[in-house]
Structures are given as C-alpha cells and as structure tokens.
Amino acid sequence: MDETVKKYLNELKKMGIEYQILEHPQLISVEKVQEYLGYGMADAGATLLMKADEKFVAIIRRGDTKLDNNKVKIFLGVENLGMATEEEFAKITGVPSGAASVYIKGLPTYIDKKVFEKKYINAGSGSLLVTLRYKTSDLKKIPGVKIVDFTEIKSDEKISKTIIGKKRILSGITPSGDGSLHIGNYLGAVRQFIELAKNNECFLFVADIHALTTVQKREELEKNIETLILNELSLLGDLTNITFFRQSDVPMHTELQSILNNVTSLGLIKRAHAYKDKLQKNQTEEDINMGLFNYPILMAADILLYKTDMVPVGRDQKQHIEITRDIADSFNKTFNKKIFKLPEPFIPQEVAVVLGTDGKRKMSKSLGNIISIFDDEAVIKKQVMSTYTDPTRKHATDPGHIEGNMVFTYLDFFGEKKRVEELKGLYKEGKVGDVEVKNFLFETLMKYFAPARARYQELKSNPQQVKKILIEGAEKAREVARATMVEVREAVGLTNQYSFFKY
Numbered sequence: 105m106d107e108t109v110k111k112y113l114n115e116l117k118k119m120g121i122e123y124q125i126l127e128h129p130q131l132i133s134v135e136k137v138q139e140y141l142g143y144g145m146a147d148a149g150a151t152l153l154m155k156a157d158e159k160f161v162a163i164i165r166r167g168d169t170k171l172d173n174n175k176v177k178i179f180l181g182v183e184n185l186g187m188a189t190e191e192e193f194a195k196i197t198g199v200p201s202g203a204a205s206v207y208i209k210g211l212p213t214y215i216d217k218k219v220f221e222k223k224y225i226n227a228g229s230g231s232l233l234v235t236l237r238y239k240t241s242d243l244k245k246i247p248g249v250k251i252v253d254f255t256e257i258k259s260d261e262k263i264s265k266t267i268i269g270k271k272r273i274l275s276g277i278t279p280s281g282d283g284s285l286h287i288g289n290y291l292g293a294v295r296q297f298i299e300l301a302k303n304n305e306c307f308l309f310v311a312d313i314h315a316l317t318t319v320q321k322r323e324e325l326e327k328n329i330e331t332l333i334l335n336e337l338s339l340l341g342d343l344t345n346i347t348f349f350r351q352s353d354v355p356m357h358t359e360l361q362s363i364l365n366n367v368t369s370l371g372l373i374k375r376a377h378a379y380k381d382k383l384q385k386n387q388t389e390e391d392i393n394m395g396l397f398n399y400p401i402l403m404a405a406d407i408l409l410y411k412t413d414m415v416p417v418g419r420d421q422k423q424h425i426e427i428t429r430d431i432a433d434s435f436n437k438t439f440n441k442k443i444f445k446l447p448e449p450f451i452p453q454e455v456a457v458v459l460g461t462d463g464k465r466k467m468s469k470s471l472g473n474i475i476s477i478f479d480d481e482a483v484i485k486k487q488v489m490s491t492y493t494d495p496t497r498k499h500a501t502d503p504g505h506i507e508g509n510m511v512f513t514y515l516d517f518f519g520e521k522k523r524v525e526e527l528k529g530l531y532k533e534g535k536v537g538d539v540e541v542k543n544f545l546f547e548t549l550m551k552y553f554a555p556a557r558a559r560y561q562e563l564k565s566n567p568q569q570v571k572k573i574l575i576e577g578a579e580k581a582r583e584v585a586r587a588t589m590v591e592v593r594e595a596v597g598l599t600n601q602y603s604f605f606k607y
C-alpha cells in the first residue's frame with residue numbers, strides 16, 4: 105500500500121472514522137470496481153472536486169445519484185459551477201485522477217444526504233488500487249463537513265457511472281440511409297457520447313469508408329456525409345473535449361485494417377451478425393461485397409488506432425466491439441507486445457435498443473419507423489402522430505396502458521418528469537386522449553432539440569466553419585493515429601522510415 109494511503113488512514117483513525125480496506129486491480133470505472141467488489145452503484149461514494157466561482161469544494165455523492173447543479177449553486181451562493189480540471193485536481197489532491205479520498209484536508213466538504221441512507225459506502229482512498237468501506241455515520245466527524253440535499257436518483261445509472269480518470273472515448277456513425285440522425289441514434293449513442301465528453305477525451309468520426317458498403321453513388325454519398333456532419337455537429341454543440349473528423353481523412357484506418365486482416369480468422373468474421381443477417385435475407389455470397397464482410401475489421405481498426413478505452417454505441421454494435429477485443433488480443437499475442445488496449449462497450453440497458461414508432465422493431469431509417477431530429481416540424485409531427493400507443497384503447501375515456509406505449513417510452517427520456525408522471529396517471533384513468541399525449545410529445549421533442557435545430561441552421565449557412573472543424577479534427581486524429589501506426593509497424597517488422605511515413 106502506498107505512503108499516501110497509509111498517511112490518509114492515519115488521519116481517518118485520528119478523526120475516529122471507521123473503515124475497511126478493499127483492495128482490487130486498477131479498474132476503469134467506479135462501476136467496474138463495484139462489480140469486482142460485488143456491490144452496486146448505490147453503495148459507491150464518489151468525490152467530486154468542483155470549482156464554485158473561484159473556490160474549490162469537495163462534494164460526496166452516491167454513485168447512483170445525479171448532482172443537481174442548480175441546487176449546489178443556490179446552496180453555495182455561486183454563479184459558476186463546474187468540475188475542476190485535471191490539472192486543478194492533481195494540484196489540490198496530489199493523487200491520481202479518479203482516486204480522490206472522501207476527506208481532503210483544507211477543502212470544504214459537502215456530503216449529499218442520500219449517502220446516509222446507506223450504512224456503509226465504498227469510496228476513495230487516494231489510490232486506484234484501494235477502496236475504503238466507510239461507516240457513513242462516521243463521516244459526520246470530518247471537520248466542518250456539511251450534509252446537504254444536492255442530488256436526485258439517476259434515471260439511468262450507467263450514463264453517469266463515474267469513470268475513474270480521464271478516458272479515451274470513441275464512436276462513429278455511418279452516413280448510410282440519407283445520413284440524417286433519428287432519436288434512436290441520439291438515445292443509443294450520441295447522448296452517452298455527449299455525457300462522456302464532459303470529462304473525457306473523445307473522438308467522434310463520420311464512418312464514410314464504411315458507408316461504401318451500401319452507398320455506391322458519388323452524389324448520394326457526398327450528400328449523406330454532409331447531412332451527417334451537420335446533424336452530429338448540431339447535436340454536439342460544445343466541442344471542447346471532442347475531436348470530430350471524417351474517417352477517410354485519416355488513411356491510417358485502412359492501413360491498420362490491412363494489417364489486422366492477418367491476425368483475424370475467417371471463422372470470427374463469418375460469425376458476425378451483419379454478414380449472417382444478409383445471408384439469411386435470401387442474399388447469396390455473390391451479393392455480399394467484401395467491404396461488408398470485412399466491416400468488423402475496419403471497425404476494429406477505427407477503435408484500436410486511438411487506444412480507445414470505451415465505445416458508446418447501441419446494442420447492435422456490441423458484437424463488433426467484442427470482435428475488436430478478440431482482434432486486439434490476437435495482435436498483442438502474435439507480436440508479443442501489448443500495443444492495443446481492449447476497449448469496453450458502453451451500452452446503457454434502457455437505450456440499448458430504442459424501438460421505433462411501430463413499437464415492435466428497432467428504430468431504423470430503413471424500416472420507416474423513426475422520429476427525426478432535424479426534419480421539418482410537419483414531418484416530425486406526422487411521425488409522432490403515427491406512434492404506436494395502446495391498441496386495446498378504443499376511446500379516450502377508456503383506461504389506457506403505459507407499458508409498451510411508445511409515446512410514454514419516448515416521454516420518459518425527453519419529458520419533464522413530473523408532468524410525464526401526471527399524464528401517465530391521467531392516461532391510465534382514461535382522462536386524457538392519445539392526441540393530447542402525442543401533442544405533448546411533439547412539443548417536448550421540439551423543445552428538447554430546439555438548441556440543436558438552431559445550431560443546424562447556423563452551421564448550414566456557415567460551411568467555412570464546418571470545414572475548419574473537419575480540418576482541425578483530421579489533423580489531431582492523424583497525429584494520434586500516426587503514433588499508433590509507428591508502434592504497429594515497428595511491432596510487426598515493417599519499415600518505419602519517418603520521412604517517408606507521412607500522410
């Protein structure tokens with residue numbers, strides 16, 4: 105056990121705070137630590153180092169709760185509130201990012217009330233290898249500690265699972281269909297990506313080479329790419345921690361794919377769903393191009409090139425991440441060097457598969473069961489109005505069902521909680537009609553996506569700005585990709601003449 109932890113334990117003893125030492129391997133997230141220890145996120149305590157105006161404060165909350173920033177601001181009487189930067193964190197705590205202890209000497213400490221609903225809480229020790237199980241009632245002994253009601257229980261635990269340290273996050277979207285995004289893409293992947301981008305280093309790219317497997321008309325592909333770029337940038341808004349780029353602007357993706365081909369077995373790729381599904385849909389091997397067949401290997405290259413820790417995607421991509429892990433492991437073993445990290449998928453249960461407006465199948469452009477984000481209001485209204493509700497209900501006065509009712513499923517994600525609960529109550533009692541709840545969903549969506557829709561119009565009329573983002577993004581991505589390729593070339597025994605090896 106390192107000295108910092110020993111010193112910390114001494115201080116705890118002096119304060120009379122009881123604890124139990126739980127040792128574990130260094131794991132990526134608080135959730136993984138809990139999983140390893142056999143506890144849930146409600147048993148985890150997270151120390152957030154926050155900057156409130158110019159002051160730093162430590163806020164301790166449970167892993168399954170979400171900080172209500174407004175409550176904190178009001179309580180502290182400050183205007184600005186945000187997480188401390190990595191540098192600030194390091195300077196103040198002197199411990200690795202993600203390892204903050206519950207008591208940080210000299211720092212005002214606030215503990216959220218819900219922590220005390222638990223008798224014990226597993227939280228930081230100053231080391232990523234040690235978690236302490238604190239007796240919560242003892243935490244009241246921390247000098248000057250205040251107990252405040254700062255949080256609400258998270259609606260989805262996984263999004264905000266507290267990630268230890270800054271991680272590299274990567275995701276991609278293919279400009280197939282017409283390149284536009286629907287709420288399934290948003291809930292399944294983009295929303296998690298945005299959440300993770302608040303505290304991590306993120307890469308998001310337009311998988312335009314992947315699109316060639318199905319889009320083989322130049323004008324169509326160009327249009328799709330343009331649409332997808334505008335859609336994604338409008339949703340993202342703030343690009344502070346995000347490198348946004350086009351896959352084809354970074355030729356290392358295809359170079360790495362070529363190398364990975366050689367550590368990937370035919371059997372592994374034959375087991376991939378995308379390929380198997382096509383074969384089942386009455387298509388023969390003659391109809392399947394090698395781009396589609398090799399799709400998982402290009403995707404592995406996309407992910408491994410950036411030494412990605414986590415990939416936020418919908419469940420339909422899970423198998424691809426598993427294949428990526430197999431390929432990475434196979435490469436590392438074959439060349440006897442740990443070049444690649446094995447990435448983790450990030451797939452919150454409740455949005456793993458967002459069902460379409462038909463209430464039956466995955467929301468997907470090709471099935472015509474989507475709700476768009478950037479289409480004209482009239483189009484979105486029509487999509488909302490045709491959403492599947494409760495087929496057993498003939499009149500607005502009949503008691504209605506909420507389960508499986510897609511209007512309420514979507515409202516649960518986007519609507520204001522209190523109002524949604526009220527409507528559910530009225531619906532069950534037959535006091536509100538389908539049209540009314542659908543209108544409410546439509547208004548809710550318009551409101552929710554209003555900032556993104558406004559950004560869309562702005563970016564559309566400002567192609568220079570978009571171009572600049574893409575150029576800068578590609579440069580940054582190439583830099584990271586180049587560094588990995590130097591290692592890869594070296595490991596496999598290919599030439600690595602830097603002067604020639606320029607893209």
Ligand code: TYM
Nearest residue numbers: 275276277278288289292293311406417418456457458467
């Ligand atoms: P794509 O373009 O089909 O979908 C983009 C993202 O949206 C998610 N998604 C959904 N999630 C939940 N419910 C739905 N109804 C739904 N529809 C779509 C997808 O799971 C995905 O996360 N192969 C990828 C692109 C890709 C990629 C990568 C992703 C290429 N390289 C590397 C991650 C890392 C694809 O075609 O996604």
